[in-house]
Amino acid sequence: MKKRPFFIFFSLIGISVLSACHNDDAAPAKEAQNKQGVTNGGTPMSYDNQSENTSFNFSKFDLEVDYKGLNNDYEADYENENDEIEAKVDDNINDEHLNGDKAFNKLSSKFNFLNFDQRTPDEDVKKEVIDTFGLKKDFQSFELEVRFSNGTEKEYNFKQK
Structure with missing residues (x-):
């Protein structure tokens, strides 16, 4: 039972790290469309x-x-x-x-x-x-x-x- 909060805590940290490292591939394409x-x-x-x-x-x-x-x-x-x-x-x-x-x-x-x-x-x-x-x-x-x-x-x- 005590393992559950520990698991949730590390899962949230892992998700935070992964979302911070995520590259948004759509942003460069949109930026290129906006260029002259x-x-x-x-x-x-x-x-x-x-x-x-x-x-x-x-x-x-x-x-x-x-x-x-x-x-x-x-x-x-x-x-x-x-x-x-x-x-x-x-x-x-x-x-x-x-x-x-x-x-x-x-x-x-x-x-x-x-x-x-x-x-x-x-x-x-x-x-x-x-x-x-x-x-x-x-x-x-x-x-x-x-x-x-x-x-x-x-x-x-x-x-x-």
């Missing part, structure tokens, strides 16, 4: 470096640079709208086509070096983008559409013969 995502065709994808997106001075960056010859162009699209990121790179020159996280990682490494804003002269923006993206200067057309963080939208268009 990169989308690929509308499907949210996980993105772990959320602080990087907020360091850009623009929420949209749409670049198209065409060169002489068929399928000889470079396109980079980035849009961060309503906490959802879409990113795409079509580099026909180097036959590289990326979407989602891979495209975002490639673009963000370049975006970190861009310093222009809506007051920067157009020629300086063109030079900075061409240099940062490692593109050739002998393009036929250069089109860039940017929506800056303050909501201002600006287009940069250059044609060469």
